[in-house]
Amino acid sequence: MTRTEIPRVVVVTGGSRGLGRAIALRFGRTGDRVVVNYLSHEQGAAQVVKDVIASGSQAVTCRADVKNRGEVDALFASVVDQWGRIDVLVNNAGITRDVLMLRMTEEDWDSVHQTNLTGPFYCIQAASRIMEKQQSGHIINITSLVGVQGREGQANYSASKAGLIGLTKASARELGRFNIQVNAVLPGYLPTEMGGSVSKQVRDRVTRENVLGRVSDPEEAALFIYLLSTMKNISGQIFNLDSRIL
Ligand code: NDP
Numbered sequence: 001m002t003r004t005e006i007p008r009v010v011v012v013t014g015g016s017r018g019l020g021r022a023i024a025l026r027f028g029r030t031g032d033r034v035v036v037n038y039l040s041h042e043q044g045a046a047q048v049v050k051d052v053i054a055s056g057s058q059a060v061t062c063r064a065d066v067k068n069r070g071e072v073d074a075l076f077a078s079v080v081d082q083w084g085r086i087d088v089l090v091n092n093a094g095i096t097r098d099v100l101m102l103r104m105t106e107e108d109w110d111s112v113h114q115t116n117l118t119g120p121f122y123c124i125q126a127a128s129r130i131m132e133k134q135q136s137g138h139i140i141n142i143t144s145l146v147g148v149q150g151r152e153g154q155a156n157y158s159a160s161k162a163g164l165i166g167l168t169k170a171s172a173r174e175l176g177r178f179n180i181q182v183n184a185v186l187p188g189y190l191p192t193e194m195g196g197s198v199s200k201q202v203r204d205r206v207t208r209e210n211v212l213g214r215v216s217d218p219e220e221a222a223l224f225i226y227l228l229s230t231m232k233n234i235s236g237q238i239f240n241l242d243s244r245i246l
Contacts, residue, residue, distance in 0.1 A: 007057065009083045010229075011035040011075070013066055013123060014093030016044035018192030019142065022218035023090055024059070026226045028052030034059040035079050037066075037093065066093050066119030067111075076126040085134055088229045089127040091120035091141045091164075096194060101155040109156045116160035117167065124171055128180055137180040138229045141168050145186050145242045151202070165238055172236030181235040185225055188216030188242030209244040216242060 010027045014020040015036035025048065028034045034052050036059060038045035045061040052059035060082065064075040079086055095115045097108040120141055131137025146154055147161025165184055172182040189195055189206040195215070207213060221241055228239065240246065 008032045008087035008229075009035070009079060009085050010088040010090070011037065011062075011079060011086060011123075011127065012090045012092055013037045013119065014039070015048055016041040018194060019187055019190055019218045019221060020090070020092040021048050022222035023092060023225055024048050025051055025055070026219070026222035027088070027229075028057040028059055029055045030226060031057050032088070033057060033083055035075075036061050037064055037075060039063070039065055039093070066123060067114040069122050072119070072122040073126050076123075076130065080130060086127050086130045086137065087134075088138045088140070089123055090225060091123055091139070093119060094142065094194070096154065096157050096197060098153045098157070098198070100153055104156060112156040113160050113163070116157065117163045120164060121167060124167070124182070128171070128175055128178070131175075131180045132178040135179045137175075137178075139171065139175075139180065139182045140225055140228060141182070141184040143168070143184045143186055143238070145188070145240065145244060145246070148186070148246060153202075168238065169236050176235055181231070183228060183235060184238045185221065185228070186238065186240045186242055187218075187221040188240075188244075190216050190218050190221070192218065206244065210242070211245060212243045214243075 010032045012020050012024045015024040016038035024034045024036050036045045036048045049059040049061050062075050064071040097112050141164050143164045144161040146158045150158045168182055168184040
């Protein structure tokens with residue numbers, strides 16, 4: 001992979017582990033400057049920053065709860081203070097609170113929506129104000145096949161990820177005039193902490209339904225996301241990297 005000619009500034013929410021970590025490392029390896037956002041795993045985020053720096057690029061950690069508008073605004077203000085611009089935002093932070101719908105509490109519902117849908121909305125608003133002035137920018141939202149198919153025990157998560165697809169399309173329509181591209185990626189089932197939290201029954205079913213008979217790879221998803229961020233003429237699209245056929 002060749003290094004980008006002019007280092008871009010890339011914000012990855014939830015970059016401390018899992019898919020976000022793989023995305024941060026991928027952008028870092030190609031020379032971009034990376035902001036590794038996290039909520040509580042400070043050490044994980046610091047290690048990602050060390051690894052990006054070791055690969056020859058620049059990176060910083062930035063703690064911010066994406067559910068909190070003030071913290072999100074402060075995150076983007078600090079990035080602009082430090083590096084003057086924002087070229088790519090990857091809305092990757094996400095959580096699950098799995099429980100059957102009849103037993104789902106309002107807290108289970110709200111916390112998942114606040115993190116997976118309201119968080120990206122706050123981040124898109126904050127980033128696009130900066131990107132609008134630049135007349136350029138890429139926003140990539142990480143959603144899920146479950147947002148299209150629905151899954152038992154995940155009504156909250158399925159609805160939040162379906163909402164993120166709608167948010168992607170609406171934002172792409174509004175922001176295209178400022179040359180801001182907005183796309184969504186369904187990364188497929190990943191063996192991360194989140195992926196490990198689903199039941200063996202669901203894991204077995206996912207692998208069975210995958211035409212290649214295997215789970216997805218965070219590195220491969222990160223490579224796709226990186227390549228998408230280099231495209232000049234793609235917006236409002238939903239990319240399914242999952243080999244379960246819809
Ligand atoms: P992990 O649980 O491994 O990591 C989640 C990341 O999100 C962590 O970095 C965590 O930070 C961060 N995070 C959670 N809440 C907040 C918050 N309020 N503010 C800021 N950061 C937060 O998840 P994955 O890597 O598996 O998932 C990444 C994305 O991919 C998610 O959006 C998920 O929905 C999506 N996805 C995952 C699939 C899978 O099979 N794993 C399948 C399809 C989609 P910290 O470490 O500080 O807690």
